[in-house]
Amino acid sequence: MLLHTSTQPSNNTLKSNISSFFIHLTQFSKSTNHTFYSLIRIADLMEDESVTESMQAEAEQPHDALFLVLAYLPVLELLNMTQTCVSLRDAVNKDVLPWLNIIIERPLSSRLSDEILMKITSKADGKLRSLIIRNCVKITDYGLQRVVEENPYINKLHLPGCTSLTPEGIIIAVKTLSQQPNSLKSLQINGIYNLNKQHLQTLSSCLRTDPAQKKPHPILYHHYRINPSSTCMEKDRIIDVDVCVKCDEVQMVFDCSRGICRQKRDRGSAGCRGCNFCITRCEECGGCVVAEEQEDTACADVLCSDCWIHLPKCNHCNKPYCKRHANQLFSSSGCIGFVCEACHVIAIGDSIWGDNAVE
Ligand SMILES: [Zn+2]
Ligand SMILES: [Zn+2]
Numbered sequence: 342m343l344l345h346t347s348t349q350p351s352n353n354t355l356k357s358n359i360s361s362f363f364i365h366l367t368q369f370s371k372s373t374n375h376t377f378y379s380l381i382r383i384a385d386l387m388e389d390e391s392v393t394e395s396m397q398a399e400a401e402q403p404h405d406a407l408f409l410v411l412a413y414l415p416v417l418e419l420l421n422m423t424q425t426c427v428s429l430r431d432a433v434n435k436d437v438l439p440w441l442n443i444i445i446e447r448p449l450s451s452r453l454s455d456e457i458l459m460k461i462t463s464k465a466d467g468k469l470r471s472l473i474i475r476n477c478v479k480i481t482d483y484g485l486q487r488v489v490e491e492n493p494y495i496n497k498l499h500l501p502g503c504t505s506l507t508p509e510g511i512i513i514a515v516k517t518l519s520q521q522p523n524s525l526k527s528l529q530i531n532g533i534y535n536l537n538k539q540h541l542q543t544l545s546s547c548l549r550t551d552p553a554q555k556k557p558h559p560i561l562y563h564h565y566r567i568n569p570s571s572t573c574m575e576k577d578r579i580i581d582v583d584v585c586v587k588c589d590e591v592q593m594v595f596d597c598s599r600g601i602c603r604q605k606r607d608r609g610s611a612g613c614r615g616c617n618f619c620i621t622r623c624e625e626c627g628g629c630v631v632a633e634e635q636e637d638t639a640c641a642d643v644l645c646s647d648c649w650i651h652l653p654k655c656n657h658c659n660k661p662y663c664k665r666h667a668n669q670l671f672s673s674s675g676c677i678g679f680v681c682e683a684c685h686v687i688a689i690g691d692s693i694w695g696d697n698a699v700e
């Protein structure tokens with residue numbers, strides 16, 4: 342990405358460019374406050390000319406760097422960009438590049454309908470490469486099928502938690518995409534209801550290009566919890582879910598991070614490999630945790646004793662937060678350390694009760 346030009350810009354040009362960049366960033370951040378509004382009008386915004394005049398009046402030509410950034414923005418930010426100025430709106434609406442990899446997650450996901458998804462994906466002009474929609478509960482088999490028919494070159498299809506989709510609908514979509522050689526490389530379907538072994542077999546047979554392929558890297562629980570679609574999981578794994586040998590259900594199946602469990606597995610024992618319902622795991626280290634070793638936490642996640650000891654604890658109840666929930670703590674007035682949310686609420690209640698008692 343080249344941002345430097347061979348001729349040095351004058352100080353004035355530089356100042357004007359920088360101020361233009363920040364004006365647009367400010368407008369962008371203002372527009373992100375209108376998520377709810379922008380979402381309801383997703384379809385309209387793309388063609389709405391009524392805001393053009395006010396945009397022109399407020400904004401100068403945006404800095405070139407902002408156009409380069411567009412291809413890397415998730416859909417919510419792209420849509421917000423269409424509200425900052427005419428040039429950016431045109432760049433988002435008329436260029437295919439920002440729409441080749443579509444990622445839709447919270448807070449957009451719960452409101453995404455088939456119709457809006459079709460509208461958004463049509464911007465890729467049939468060249469969509471990744472469709473990553475998480476927890477989009479309104480998307481149906483019909484909407485998915487329409488999108489894959491229009492975009493046969495999708496190589497990454499992630500649909501976790503899209504609970505209106507059925508295994509049968511996903512199979513039809515995957516079969517459609519599999520008509521293109523080497524098209525689909527990554528499928529994530531964790532959280533789809535009623536997936537069974539037969540469905541998984543059918544999907545695997547559509548996708549597996551090399552039957553002698555070596556076993557994919559194990560998925561560790563604590564890595565997955567931080568980043569469910571991490572690239573390390575995608576690298577050598579086509580489908581995210583597997584059959585849990587403990588319950589025989591199709592679920593996310595985790596391996597253990599404990600050395601002793603890894604050794605057992607290397608010797609051929611299933612050991613503690615299993616889904617989250619069958620094996621309790623530590624939020625911090627991903628190791629299996631037996632009931633006697635489970636420690637209390639302020640966020641209700643499970644920790645093993647080793648991890649529990651090393652984490653800072655609430656001044657009142659002596660429970661730690663796992664690192665993922667460490668932002669829920671409240672500072673403890675006048676003391677070192679923190680109080681957890683539950684103790685903070687109790688303390689507020691006590692202070693109100695105390696005031697009333699004095700009256
Ligand atoms: Zn299981
Ligand atoms: Zn642990």
Ligand SMILES: [Zn+2]
Pocket residue numbers: 597598599602613628629
């Ligand atoms: Zn284990």
Ligand SMILES: [Zn+2]
Pocket residue numbers: 639655656657658659660680681682683684685
């Ligand atoms: Zn506490």
Ligand SMILES: [Zn+2]
Pocket residue numbers: 624640641642662663664665666
């Ligand atoms: Zn936690």
